[in-house]
Amino acid sequence: MKKLAYRALSCLTIFSLIGLTVGCQTPGATNNGTQNTAASSSPSQKNAFTVDITNFAYNPGTLHIAKGTTVTWRNDDSVAHTVTSGSNQQPDGMFDSKNLATGQTFSYTFQKPGTYHYFCAYHPNMTGTVVVSNTSAASSNDNMSGMNMSGNDGMAGMNMMSSQRSTSSGKDNIAPLGTGWSGEPKQADDLRLLPYKMENGYKVFHLTAQPVWWQVKPGQKVEAWAYNGSVPGPEIKVDQGDKVKIVVENKLPEGTTIHWHGLDVPFAQDGTGGISQPDIKPGQTWTYTFTVTAPPGTYIYHSHPMNDMQKQEDMGLFGPFIVEPKGTDWQQVHPGYQDEYTLVVNDSSQFGYTINGLSFPATPVLPAKVGDKVLVHLINIGSMNHPMHLHGMHFQLINQDGYPLPAPVTMDTVDTAPGTTYDLSFVADQPGKWLFHCHIAAHVTDSKGNMTGMVTMFDVKN
Numbered sequence: 303m304k305k306l307a308y309r310a311l312s313c314l315t316i317f318s319l320i321g322l323t324v325g326c327q328t329p330g331a332t333n334n335g336t337q338n339t340a341a342s343s344s345p346s347q348k349n350a351f352t353v354d355i356t357n358f359a360y361n362p363g364t365l366h367i368a369k370g371t372t373v374t375w376r377n378d379d380s381v382a383h384t385v386t387s388g389s390n391q392q393p394d395g396m397f398d399s400k401n402l403a404t405g406q407t408f409s410y411t412f413q414k415p416g417t418y419h420y421f422c423a424y425h426p427n428m429t430g431t432v433v434v435s436n437t438s439a440a441s442s443n444d445n446m447s448g449m450n451m452s453g454n455d456g457m458a459g460m461n462m463m464s465s466q467r468s469t470s471s472g473k474d475n476i477a478p479l480g481t482g483w484s485g486e487p488k489q490a491d492d493l494r495l496l497p498y499k500m501e502n503g504y505k506v507f508h509l510t511a512q513p514v515w516w517q518v519k520p521g522q523k524v525e526a527w528a529y530n531g532s533v534p535g536p537e538i539k540v541d542q543g544d545k546v547k548i549v550v551e552n553k554l555p556e557g558t559t560i561h562w563h564g565l566d567v568p569f570a571q572d573g574t575g576g577i578s579q580p581d582i583k584p585g586q587t588w589t590y591t592f593t594v595t596a597p598p599g600t601y602i603y604h605s606h607p608m609n610d611m612q613k614q615e616d617m618g619l620f621g622p623f624i625v626e627p628k629g630t631d632w633q634q635v636h637p638g639y640q641d642e643y644t645l646v647v648n649d650s651s652q653f654g655y656t657i658n659g660l661s662f663p664a665t666p667v668l669p670a671k672v673g674d675k676v677l678v679h680l681i682n683i684g685s686m687n688h689p690m691h692l693h694g695m696h697f698q699l700i701n702q703d704g705y706p707l708p709a710p711v712t713m714d715t716v717d718t719a720p721g722t723t724y725d726l727s728f729v730a731d732q733p734g735k736w737l738f739h740c741h742i743a744a745h746v747t748d749s750k751g752n753m754t755g756m757v758t759m760f761d762v763k764n
């Protein structure tokens with residue numbers, strides 16, 4: 303896994319850079335707050351402005367006002383938000399509306415010039431800025447075009463993933479085979495590791511959902527909807543306790559979201575379209591932010607839009623999310639793993655019976671040396687149970703759904719259920735080409751009786 307994963311790293315880095323299309327709030331946003339006639343007659347509140355909270359955004363996102371102006375936020379969304387001063391989800395204590403239910407308002411009077419950032423404590427994509435000029439509110443007029451914009455510091459470094467900002471027109475053309483957009487033909491022989499950048503203590507990942515051509519096996523090329531051009535999407539690997547941001551760009555012809563299956567994130571980060579967030583529209587970008595609290599093990603990310611969830615999963619919008627022991631990796635865990643593989647089994651209508659998006663004989667051969675301890679992260683993202691059987695060796699089932707079992711269970715077949723993950727551990731104790739396959743015959747045999755579908759093998763050598 304490691305070797306294969308890193309081999310594709312440079313390629314993926316390029317993908318990520320290309321995919322990093324960032325929505326920006328307009329620094330020069332005009333002063334379009336509405337006059338609040340109900341405000342007090344105090345001169346200092348001559349100019350009062352309202353920021354509407356609608357569709358998971360502050361409107362306007364950037365407000366330019368004179369000192370002494372009172373800003374009132376009104377929540378017109380159907381879910382609660384907050385107006386909390388600070389940035390990067392860190393309150394600075396200046397103001398905090400706390401829970402602002404539908405229809406409620408919150409007001410704050412800005413007395414000092416400066417640039418003030420705020421955010422919603424429930425929805426990290428929601429950020430806003432108030433730029434306060436040195437002009438007195440009592441003498442200022444509404445024309446801010448001549449004001450000094452030098453107080454605009456920090457804008458570039460902010461989280462600018464404005465959820466409702468369109469960054470590109472939706473494209474429904476299909477990119478070349480398994481590549482997303484680079485044009486480089488590629489048949490994935492294993493999952494690839496998604497690179498990240500460290501920013502302010504966060505591991506920042508980028509995923510782009512896009513139609514691509516995908517070759518399930520030679521002669522079977524189908525349209526896929528893939529993350530970063532790969533089915534499954536690239537493996538996200540983090541340490542327990544990591545703070546992560548995952549920037550998702552939607553280049554699909556319809557809305558989508560990503561759900562972090564099994565990771566127990568805050569509600570606003572759950573990625574359920576129409577429930578915890580609006581669908582990310584075509585051309586838009588959305589950022590998920592959470593701390594990985596789950597124990598080391600195997601989890602999933604997959605699309606979870608308001609509509610068409612089955613279609614989107616059938617088309618390939620899923621990937622593995624692996625949590626490693628903090629400060630180490632699996633291969634350093636006592637008594638040590640020499641080989642680590644992630645296998646995603648699926649039975650989608652689009653690809654048929656597959657392991658890692660591929661059908662035997664296109665599935666990867668998994669090398670090991672005699673005596674190696676092998677760790678397998680096994681995910682069933684399909685709609686059926688698949689009893690996965692290992693030849694030649696017994697394995698221990700150590701985790702289910704990422705969490706350790708009270709005691710490892712020794713078996714040679716694990717009946718995997720849809721949406722369930724398993725971590726298997728075994729010692730490759732004799733050489734051979736040992737099949738690992740679904741034991742439902744129809745899932746490993748084509749109409750002519752040839753072996754195909756959910757079959758792979760461990761190639762154990764001396």
Ligand SMILES: [Cu+2]
Pocket residue numbers: 687688689740741742745756
């Ligand atoms: Cu099966």
